[in-house]
Amino acid sequence: MAFFTDIHAHVVYGVDDGPKTAQDMRDLLDDAHAQGITRIFATSHMEPGVHPFPEEDYAARLAEGSRYCAEQKYDLKLIPGAELLYTPAMDAFIRDRRLKPLGDSMSVLVEFMPDISADETQWALEQLEDQGYQTVLAHIERYECMKGTLPARLKKNFSVQYQINCRSVIESDQLLRGRRVRKLLDAGLVDYVATDMHRRAGRPPRMAEAFETLVRRYGTESAERLTDGSALAL
Secondary structure, X not given: OOOEEEEEEOOOOOXXXXXXXXXXXXXXXXXXXXXXXXXXXXXXXEOOOOOOOOHHHHHHHHHHHHHHHHHOOOOOEEEEEEEEEOOHHHHHHHHOOOOOOOOOOOEEEEEOOOOOOHHHHHHHHHHHHHOOXXXXXXXXXXXXXXXXXXXXXXXXXXXXXXXXXXXXXXXXXXXXXXXXXXXXXXXXXXXXEEOOEOEOOOEOOOHHHHHHHHHHHHOHHHHHHHHOOOOOOO
């Protein structure tokens, strides 16, 4: 079995729209272990400057999840992180370098509203890069402005990295945005495939299935590059 790093996962319970209870979190960790995931960045939703985040609850419950993995003897490391929703209110947090990164890195997982414009996207990336952040753009397949040549142009002008969800890979033949997903993968623009798991029922981790799809379409080397987290500078 391959071993995976999941850079986008909602596993800490009771702090966002992910797992609601400790048992829900344990269920996700059981499933992640069964999938072959060995590192999870616990990227709960944060909206800097818009809503306060329960940092103490997050830290305590992340530690609880780590203890559970140790008790079960899982080779599964939980690493702090966040999925940061970009709004103009976040600009002050960027300038003051107060964003929550992925682990000890300067990489930040950022999501936009689905209807964000190309100009707004570029502005946000400029602010982040000016302050030394490495932006990982979450589930790039969701943004309407990314359906054309913009992803390639942004890659040329910024150090931005792109993440797409396992489900989008698996269902790319059926989803309306599947053509966009395949185009991004075919062009080699994607840096990470991640679960974006929230709940066992509805949004479970599907990393192993996504990996097999990637192997079938692009070969083992590419599939491993997209799922092992090696592009992340820690």
